Amino acid sequence: xxxxxxxxxxxxxxxxxxxxxxxxxxxxxxxxxxxxxxxxxxxxxxxxxxxxxxxxxxxxxxxxxxxxxxxxxxxxxxxxxxxxxxxxxxxxxxxxxxxxxxxxxxxxxxxxxxxxxxxxxxxxxxxxxxxxxxxxxxxxxxxxxxxxxxxxxxxxxxxxxxxxxxxxxxxxxxxxxxxxxxxxxxxxxxxxxxxxxxxxxxxxxxxxxxxxxxxxxxxxxxxxxxxxxxxxxxxxxxxxxxxxxxxxxxxxxxxxxxxxxxxxxxxxx
Numbered sequence: 001x002x003x004x005x006x007x008x009x010x011x012x013x014x015x016x017x018x019x020x021x022x023x024x025x026x027x028x029x030x031x032x033x034x035x036x037x038x039x040x041x042x043x044x045x046x047x048x049x050x051x052x053x054x055x056x057x058x059x060x061x062x063x064x065x066x067x068x069x070x071x072x073x074x075x076x077x078x079x080x081x082x083x084x085x086x087x088x089x090x091x092x093x094x095x096x097x098x099x100x101x102x103x104x105x106x107x108x109x110x111x112x113x114x115x116x117x118x119x120x121x122x123x124x125x126x127x128x129x130x131x132x133x134x135x136x137x138x139x140x141x142x143x144x145x146x147x148x149x150x151x152x153x154x155x156x157x158x159x160x161x162x163x164x165x166x167x168x169x170x171x172x173x174x175x176x177x178x179x180x181x182x183x184x185x186x187x188x189x190x191x192x193x194x195x196x197x198x199x200x201x202x203x204x205x206x207x208x209x210x211x212x213x214x215x216x217x218x219x220x221x222x223x224x225x226x227x228x229x230x231x232x233x234x235x236x237x238x239x240x241x242x243x244x245x246x247x248x249x250x251x252x253x254x255x256x257x258x259x260x261x262x263x264x265x266x267x268x269x
Contacts, residue, residue, distance in 0.1 A: 091138075105152035106130065117142055124150055151250065194244060197265040205265050208247075210255045211235065212265070229256055 090102040101108040101120050108120035108131070122130040132144035195207040206213040206225050213225040213236070222240040227233040230253050237247040258265050 089138075103132070104146065106146075106148055107153055108132070122148065123153075124148075153248075195260075197260050197263055199265055206239075207265070208237070208249060211249070211251055212256055212258070213237070227251060229253055 091099055092102060093099055099110065100123065101110075107123045109123050110118055111121040111131070112119045113136075117133050117135055120132050120134065122128040128148055128150060130146050130148045132146065133142040134140065135142060197205045197207060199205050204215060205228065206215075212228045214228040215223050216226040216236070217224040222238055222245075224238050225236060227235040229251070233251055233253060235249050235251050237249070238245045256267065258267055260266070
């Protein structure tokens with residue numbers, strides 16, 4: 001193993017080599033891209049090699065985490081190196097009882113199991129290809145592709161006395177393990193809260209962050225509210241026991257210009 005190099009910290013990352021070759025330094029600012037146009041996982045080759053007859057390829061680099069693979073000169077199958085940096089992960093249960101993994105603020109579901117590893121996919125499966133492979137002991141991520149094309153969800157962990165167990169993003173701890181019921185009591189609420197009014201037809205209108213919502217579904221225990229500005233807008237939330245749950249408040253249009261007079265909402269001219 002070659003000696004370590006003195007290089008500015010912002011231009012490098014520390015890692016452990018596979019097969020127990022000790023610790024080394026990888027220079028992020030000195031990489032040459034090796035193109036694989038048909039591959040979703042492009043590889044990178046460093047300008048500095050740390051030992052003869054070995055090379056290191058950057059498999060994934062995101063959020064200051066470095067995944068490396070080691071390849072000998074006989075072109076044997078690459079083996080992933082171990083990460084030095086600790087990573088944050090939680091497993092929580094939804095209202096349905098299904099288990100969800102939370103990693104870097106994003107939620108993943110268990111898509112399949114092999115003999116020694118589990119495969120997790122992003123819960124926004126149809127639109128997002130983010131995924132990772134983890135050992136069954138839940139101690140190490142074997143491989144990953146964590147490039148999301150959407151913001152992380154919003155969730156909270158309900159207390160023991162809270163009727164809702166539907167979890168949406170609140171906080172990720174710095175350790176691996178299950179989230180105990182009642183360990184967090186943070187509840188999500190949009191800035192400004194909810195304002196209630198009626199339209200000119202006498203129907204209830206919910207106003208959140210100056211966007212208007214109409215009641216799309218009403219049952220004995222909950223109601224679902226959707227954006228009233230555009231039929232193509234996916235913004236919505238659920239009201240249960242006078243509490244807002246499962247909010248998705250990303251709009252693809254401008255806010256409505258309105259004013260409220262005697263509890264009735266009117267569109268501004």
